Amino acid sequence: MFPGKVKGGSSLQTSKTGRRTLLWLVVVLLLFIGISYMFVPDTPEEYPGFVSESPSPTGVKAFYTYMDDQFGAVNRWDRSPEQLTEKGGNQLLMMIGPSFTPNSKEMDEYISFLESGNTILLMKENPDGMFGVETVPVQGDETGSITDQDGDGYQADLRSAFRIDPATHDNVLVYDNAGAIAVESTFGKGRLITSTAPEWMTNESILEQDHLELVLSLTQTTEWDTVYFDEYMHGSGNAPAITTLYPDWLLVLAFQAILLTTLWLMFKGKRFGSVIKPREETVRFSDERIQALAAWYQRGNRYRDALRLQADYLKRLLQERWGIPYYKDWPDIHEQLERKTAAGPEMETFIDELANVLHQDHVSKKTYLSWSKRIDRLRKEVEEG
Structure with a gap:
């Protein structure tokens, strides 16, 4: 104890x-x-380009703040275009460097907004395909002289390798030697102003060259009731990440x-799922079953049957471990056992005596116990060898 x-x-x-x-x-x-x-x-927060709330060099927060001071009614639009109001006009929607091209349904909603008497300012390096705008590739300098519709000259950066191909009824607002940089188109009661120079409006460039004057000439042709900065075109309409929420x-x-x-x-040792296995899965081949079979053989004095089962299991084990055919009789495999076991030549005597015992009609308890131990020793040798 x-x-x-x-x-x-x-x-x-x-x-x-x-x-x-x-x-x-x-x-x-x-x-x-x-x-x-x-x-x-803390790492600085990263913003996409041309976002109105971005203070980074590629953002347009400076111009957004200026417009808010000038007009007061300046808002960020982060919903789909189908929710844009169609009542009244004199509203300005600014698309600065959109990151994708709207599908046909969304484009129809924007056009409906224009036809209601509102204005859209689209500034993109290559606006080809939006609102029916067509562009042509050109070879030009990054900095050069440009001219407005009144003939006044300006100095500005020109990073876009495209110029607008104006339609017949379009009004060219700004151009250079390579072609049209800003064009005005009519949609019903509204106007579309398209430019290939979105970099003029960024925080790092708004005060460089004559960028501010050029941007103001495109946006302040009238007094606006409401000014929207379109953030939906920068992906703001998508579901926010968990780190943002x-x-x-x-x-x-x-x-x-x-x-x-x-x-x-x-x-605490918690387990997820079934802990207790069904009884039939564990009892079928457990020690309880083996003990019950052993007791049944003992009570019926079935020592010969028990000894034959033990010997039969040994032959199956010999085939599995050493490749000795199971179908052969014991006397036919003594040579193979002599080479495999430690007993060597004595194995022939063991085999002969075992075959003799297995052919007896009656086996005593003493004989059974003696041979059961001998067979068990050989079984262990086979399993370990």
Whole structure:
């Protein structure tokens, strides 16, 4: 009894030590996550190009702020074009560097907005395919002299390798030696102003050269009731990422909570799914079945049958492990066993005696026990060899 108690106490002590070690690992991991979050430097937020809320060099926040000061009714439009109001006119929608081309349904909605008496300013390096605009490739300088419709000259950067091919009724607003840079088209009661120089409006370029004067000449031909900066064309209509919806500290806290919950479940020994297997899956080939068969053979004095079953299992094992054919009789395989086993030449005597016992009509308990041990020793040798 006492040795058993000592063994149980040692197992319990080991379990407590393992749990304590796991707890300290969790504490160290949490401290590492917290320190990493506190001391990792904040990286500047990245914005797509031509976004009205972007203070980066490629954003247009400076011009958005200027328009808001001038008109007051300036908003960001981040919904689909089908929700644009068609009542009244005198509204300006600015598409600055759209990141994709609208599909035909969306394009029809924009055209309907134009035909209601509103204006769209489209500034894209190659607006070909939008609103029926056609462009032509050109070879030009990045900086050069351009002229407006009144004949006044300006200096501006020109990064686009395309110029607009104006239709018959289009009005060319700005051009250079390579072709038209800004064109005005009519859609019902409204106007479409298209330009291939969106870089004029970026934060880094708005005050360079004569960019501001050129942009104002395209946008301030009248007093607008409402000015929209189209952010839908920059992908703002898509579902926001989880890092945008929630602050970083909340995401870190949620991650720690999930990690702690997982470790707590493992610590408590929780299992997901079936824990107890059906009885028929475990009892069929268990020790309980073997013991019941052994007791049945003993009560019926069926020692010969038990010995034959044990020998038959040994022959199957010989075929599986050593490749000795199962269908051969015992006397026919003694040479192969002599080469495989440690008994060597003595194996022939063992085989002859075993064959003699298996052919007897009656086997005593003493004989059964003696031969059962000898067969079992050979079985272990086969399994280990």
